Amino acid sequence: MTTDTPGAPEHHLESEFEHEPVPRTHRRSLASVSAVWFGFPMVLTNAVFGGTIVYGLGFWKGMLAIVVGNLVLLAYVGCLSYIAGNSGKNFALTAAETFGRSGAKVAAGFLATVVIGWFAFQTGLTGATLNASLGWNEPSMILLAGVLYIAITFVGIRALTVIGIIAAPLFVVLAVVALVFAARDGHLAGFASYAGSSGNATVLSVGAAITIVIAGFADSGTMTADFTRWSRTGKEAVAAAFTAFPVANFIALLVGGLIVAAGAAANPASDGGDFLPILTSHGPLLSALAVIFVFVNLGSVCTHCLYNGAVGWSQLTGSKMRLLTVVLGVIGLAAALAGVWSYFSTWLNLLGIFVPPIGAVLICDQLIARRHRNRAIRAVRIEPFAAWALGSAGAFAVHEYVSAWCEAGAGIVVTAIAYAVIEALAPSRARSTEPAQAAESGV
Numbered sequence: 275m276t277t278d279t280p281g282a283p284e285h286h287l288e289s290e291f292e293h294e295p296v297p298r299t300h301r302r303s304l305a306s307v308s309a310v311w312f313g314f315p316m317v318l319t320n321a322v323f324g325g326t327i328v329y330g331l332g333f334w335k336g337m338l339a340i341v342v343g344n345l346v347l348l349a350y351v352g353c354l355s356y357i358a359g360n361s362g363k364n365f366a367l368t369a370a371e372t373f374g375r376s377g378a379k380v381a382a383g384f385l386a387t388v389v390i391g392w393f394a395f396q397t398g399l400t401g402a403t404l405n406a407s408l409g410w411n412e413p414s415m416i417l418l419a420g421v422l423y424i425a426i427t428f429v430g431i432r433a434l435t436v437i438g439i440i441a442a443p444l445f446v447v448l449a450v451v452a453l454v455f456a457a458r459d460g461h462l463a464g465f466a467s468y469a470g471s472s473g474n475a476t477v478l479s480v481g482a483a484i485t486i487v488i489a490g491f492a493d494s495g496t497m498t499a500d501f502t503r504w505s506r507t508g509k510e511a512v513a514a515a516f517t518a519f520p521v522a523n524f525i526a527l528l529v530g531g532l533i534v535a536a537g538a539a540a541n542p543a544s545d546g547g548d549f550l551p552i553l554t555s556h557g558p559l560l561s562a563l564a565v566i567f568v569f570v571n572l573g574s575v576c577t578h579c580l581y582n583g584a585v586g587w588s589q590l591t592g593s594k595m596r597l598l599t600v601v602l603g604v605i606g607l608a609a610a611l612a613g614v615w616s617y618f619s620t621w622l623n624l625l626g627i628f629v630p631p632i633g634a635v636l637i638c639d640q641l642i643a644r645r646h647r648n649r650a651i652r653a654v655r656i657e658p659f660a661a662w663a664l665g666s667a668g669a670f671a672v673h674e675y676v677s678a679w680c681e682a683g684a685g686i687v688v689t690a691i692a693y694a695v696i697e698a699l700a701p702s703r704a705r706s707t708e709p710a711q712a713a714e715s716g717v
Contacts, residue, residue, distance in 0.1 A: 290431065291503075293367075298506075302435075304506070304510045304513055304514060306435050308514040309435045310434045310435050312517040313440070313522070313574050314575065314578050315491060315518050315526055316441065316523075316526045316571075317445065318445075318571050319396065319399065321533065321546065322548050323490055323547075324336070324340065324526065324530030325539055326475075326476060326477055328547070329470060329475050330471070331478075333470075334466070335480060340528070340531070343483070343487025344527075346484070347523065348516060350495060350496075350630070350637075352515045353633075354496065355511040355514065355515040356509070357636070357637075359502050359509070359511025360507070364499050364500045365385065365582075366378060366386075366586050366590060367589065368640070372639045373654070375652075377658070379590050384632075385496060385632065386590070388624075389580075390583040391606075392493060392494075393423070393606040394609035397572075398613065400416065400419040401413065401416035403550060403568055406551075407550050407551055407554045419569060419572070420610060422569065423576040424580065424599060424607070426577045427580040428600065430595070434501075440570055441571055444566075445567070448567050451560070452538070452549035453529070453533070455538070455552050455556060457536075464535075465535035466535075474543045478678075480678075481678050481683075484683065485622075485626045485681050487523075487527065488630065489625040491523070492625045492682065493579075495519075496630070497582045497586065498515060501578075532547070534547050550564055581595075583602050584596070626681050627669040628666050630685045631661070631686065632662060633686075634689035635665075637690075639693070639697075660696055665685045665689025665690075668684050668685055668687075668688030669685030672684040
């Protein structure tokens with residue numbers, strides 16, 4: 275039964291189930307959960323990424339990197355979503371089964387903080403985009419956007435569903451309009467032969483491009499349980515994740531790639547496939563729609579990230595999601611006004627190196643080995659932290675010394691191998707005698 279089913283118990287605004295699994299009676303339909311994930315990746319930021327990748331590699335090599343990156347995300351986010359759909363637990367509760375009750379606070383606290391940084395970046399990008407396209411005052415737009423995004427997130431998972439339903443179709447419509455203008459000017463015909471530009475490109479290898487695709491959603495993808503715990507089953511949770519990776523994510527990256535390959539991008543070296551200038555240069559009506567599009571589109575990312583952070587920190591502090599939404603939102607807004615969003619490339623490097631190993635540990639422990647079911651309850655488990663450290667070290671080594679490779683993929687592989695070896699060498703421990711342990715796993 276879902277919340278949309280007649281006769282289902284009504285729940286007041288405070289019920290986001292921060293500290294317990296979502297009850298079966300309050301799980302949501304596949305369409306509802308899919309709307310949350312589908313509208314998340316289909317954003318202007320991804321068009322920028324897609325254009326940057328194609329600008330550096332050319333159209334076909336860029337598309338190869340985009341496809342491979344999305345398949346990695348599908349496997350990664352899909353596995354974590356399956357765990358969440360079965361258990362109904364958010365990321366912090368899920369992590370406790372692998373890292374330990376206290377150990378999980380490190381992983382959950384790290385990710386819940388990282389996503390607030392992403393909220394700050396995207397809120398700052400809202401003001402910067404409107405300033406660059408229309409000349410509007412940047413700090414004022416950042417402040418307006420931040421307040422709006424905090425208010426939407428405050429409503430909870432229902433608001434994320436609604437903004438996802440609006441954001442995705444709006445992106446498709448305006449992207450098609452931009453591509454039509456590009457085709458009308460005679461640029462689109464030769465997109466397939468676009469060879470890229472090696473002069474001032476920032477993406478120079480397929481491996482680096484794959485890392486960009488993965489890193490763009492490494493944080494919220496790892497915390498997918500905060501969204502997909504509302505699914506009725508593990509399979510429906512995977513289906514909801516599939517609408518994002520590869521479907522929505524690929525469409526957004528493809529649009530940006532086409533804009534650059536068509537020669538329609540204003541500044542592909544720095545702004546990638548940003549198609550907003552195309553819209554704002556074709557009359558007041560499209561300019562007005564472009565403004566709405568910026569707030570809705572980037573707002574989709576910001577609200578999802580703020581929700582991740584608020585759910586994570588509410589579980590860690592024993593507080594409420596909505597109180598943390600306001601507190602963390604204000605912190606993120608202050609960071610955006612301070613200009614933290616300008617360190618974009620450094621942020622992506624951080625995400626690609628340190629975040630994917632966390633999800634790899636959870637997948638190996640809870641989905642492949644499934645040893646968390648029988649394990650004695652402990653406050654901290656050292657094994658997952660050791661694997662996380664080794665995986666991050668492997669990703670960092672690739673970043674520093676073999677930059678043409680995919681550091682995010684290397685981190686996942688090294689972590690999986692490290693965790694398997696560590697678990698195999700670790701002495702066997704007594705099985706838990708607490709009956710609540712098996713019930714809590716929900717698998």
